Amino acid sequence: MKKIYFLAISIMAFQTMNAQITLTAANNNPSVGNSFTMNYYDANTVTPGSSGANITWNFASLTPQSTLTGTMVNPSTLSDGSNHPASNIAAEDASTGNQSYIFVDGDEYSMVGAFSPGTFRDTYTDIREFVKFPITYGNSFNETFSGTSNNIAASQTYDRGGTVAITADGYGDLVLPYGTITNVLRVKTITLYSDGQGGVPFINYEDTSYFWFNASTKYTIMSWTILNMGGFSTVKTGMYLDQSSVITSLGDDFIPNNPITIYPNPVSNNQTTILLDKLYENTQLQVIDITGKVVKIENVAATSKNITLNLDGLNKGIYFVQILHNNALVSSEKLILN
Template sequence: MKTKYLLIIILCILFTTQIKAQPTITSADIITGTFPNTAVSLTPGAYSPGSGGANITWDFSNIQGTAIGVTFVWGVCPGIAECSAFPTANRYIALIDPSTGTQFPDKNMFRLTDTQFEHLGARNETMNFTYAYTDTPIELIFPLTYGQSFTDTSSVTDNTITTTTNDVFTADGYGTIITPAGTFTNVLRVKKVSTVTSSGAGTTSVTEMINYIWYKNNRETIAVFSIVNLISPVSAPQSSNFQYATNANLATENIQVEKKPIMYPNPVKDGKLWINIPSNTKIKSIRIYDMTGKQIFAELQHQIIQIGGKHMINMQNYPEGNYIVNMETDKNTISHTIQIRKSN
């Protein structure tokens, strides 16, 4: 009887330990601060985000690709002018201009409550432009732990173009993630599958975005593995990227903001972004980030066709909004904020 009792105690201890190993993310874990990240452009299919499950180790310590640094601020509303455009906002995210150390004018606005983290829209005071969702997207629900899932829809209409997004979230794993910046234990991985449909002016496009996001209590987002695929009008892989938190921008280039208007038009209305550069300059890579700092597009040198100092990027299948375009040349790295707007 004593042996059985002792066995029960041991099993209870082991079970309790296993339960404690499952992290739970709450609203208190959406912290504020300035967070440097390194974004790595990957060849589609070269790396896998890894499987889900309990007590998994995801090892990205030796991930190889073209890397660049991006730093963003998670701030509090009220506190900046943009907050007045969204009275219910109490959080915002902005990217840092590396040449000045100040925030870019584009601010993504959020509302954080005890039960959810909601994306309200974006505001650019310099351009006097507001991007507001008709049906706001939910980024997270709280509390969130392993095995939970939820769905969400969001939509926005601008210039007769309606963009609808269907999201499926699954907390599909927990354990340890290893990045070039270090080892992080007791993390929760959330898989987010987004189907983005843009329709209007007689055309419809569908893009699938899959993000695997690793969260840790009382820390910024630890890592994101992103896969973007065009579903229609043709099916084709677009990009694959891995982004991770760093204490310093590891293995990145010094970014300089070019003052000349070499990227045009802005805003982009026909889905075509043109880049002009001197004929004696070679483009090494082009990366596009959304305003939360996630890399959504990448072209490496062997993919870039440069004719007479011009290069065109097709952005017809990306939702309306503001984006950061980083272009690395053989001389420097240039950053521009561009806006996609769709019209007849």
């Protein structure tokens, strides 16, 4: 069940000092049509790190174990949408059929319910808040939520209710396996809730989660969660934003580990994007075929780290993209044209 909640919350030069950022509904709430890819990692191998100002959270050693691809849709288009009338946007993982029903407005990003075919359905009458807006370092909020959880396979329904404490407890740089994302805000949530029947709780949960955001992305960049289920078991789960989603959404707040990154690669529509690690002056981009012949040359403007590369006229095959700065080779990356 934890993965379906991650589906919901996922859709939210090095500097010695970072500017404090503020998350806002306008910049951080998702819209219908947004999509993203997240990588699951083994959360038992790392800790969430320290809170505070100008922190560097280093998760460069993470290894992806599986992926989740989500798309934001109109709730009415989903099979369980009628059971969550308060939802105004939903997230669906097409590979599993898991659905998260969400309410967004100028003040919050909240869970209305969740559905996993043949497994469970959660419905909140007092919706479950994940993020309040605006939020910046040092802000904190306390909320309550209540509803029901239906174990579909066992034909059992439980009452669910609890509290959530939301705190923006740190800001700084986030280091992931493919690069560094600067100016991020970490939001910590502590959710205490219970399941029961007839007013009698029979299992208590404690969910402590950490989410890293930047000021302009519609989904969390990374998450780490530990869920204690009544003292019977403890589960840790973590995800981070795939590099493909980073390239298309983070812009100048992303510093790749390599001087250049090519996405998509392989290329299937004769157009790709070259992302530089920083702004360069007096820079040239060259495309070279496997015989060593230069087949394309472009001068790079010093005002952008993103270069749209058109490959019309080139045959399918393997090429190398080279960046030359002041006539010196900065980097060379292989490109495959399908």
